Amino acid sequence: MVNPRPDPRSDPRSDPLYVRTAVPADLPRLAALRAEAAAWIALEHGSAQWSDPYDAQRGLALIALGLTVVAALSPHGEAVATLTLRPTGSPRLWTGEELALPARYVSSFTVDRRYAGHGIGTRLGDWASWRAARAGAALLRANVWSDNAALHAYYRARGWRWVRTAAGSRSGALFERAADAVAPPLVHEAGRLRA
Template sequence: MDIRAGKPDDIPTVLAMFDSAVAWLTAQGRTGQWGTRPFTGDPRRTEQVTRWAHSGGMRIADLDGTSAGCIVVGPAHDYVTPAPEPELYVQALVTDRRYAGHQVGRTLLDWAAEEARARGAGLLRVDCYAGDDGRLVAYYESCGFTRAQPFSVGEWPGMLLHRRP
């Protein structure tokens, strides 16, 4: 698996990754995380991915020459408690569902931990959807993260997690 810097040309591919994740979650009745509508064609989602593509923090995991996942790192979201020390924050993580089981997300999170260490940050944080069956929180825990603090954005339940790089 190769991890490379994301670029504006990747915007449609990243939107499609989110589309595949939304379709999969919806098919499982787990719609609380990202809803039921595809990201492609949604102006707000397109603007968000465009910002990431220009931020310098977007990375794409390529598997056998095909883009399989995306991670975005940078400053923490404003809805979480600020970190008490230098950190790197995972702003977004998505895997194209065609590559489920290929460890794409785990590999991208390991890259983020290495990147945090290289930047001199002793903390890697991420937040995620904590509703429904809790499987997303459990996934991050399986990747070495520890629960730090529950929070909510309106009705959306979230969990802030951290990991030492």
């Protein structure tokens, strides 16, 4: 089923974005966002990104740790985006020297396709960069799907620097950007969030 586009009279680029810690009740929405993104990526970009079944147990574990957030267009609205912000990176991907630098690591970054092109991903990424800086990190990092050139272009267009592609990993394209001490405009935290 194709979701209808939002009302064109309402432009989410000028609406506040509300970020909150995900809760177990969000799990079906997170799984749906990922499935929708995987189908779109396969169709539009020919990438197998996220083609494996969603791991609900892993999703719940990240929620329990307070690492996954959702973003909505109203304080208690439906999630239109999500990401996980971790305090450590994978030693399979990042070198010991890189892991020694203060950084935060973004994963499972997904935006509802109905809101594509409305700047929600950019704002949520800016929020993650600001949260990383608040936690004392100098860098925000991501490992993204290696064969998804469009995703690599997306990150580069938003100020991320390609570090390298780690051999032997489907999601080994490594990107980083400086953490930003300035809070992004129109992004509000709805409730207490983990640093």
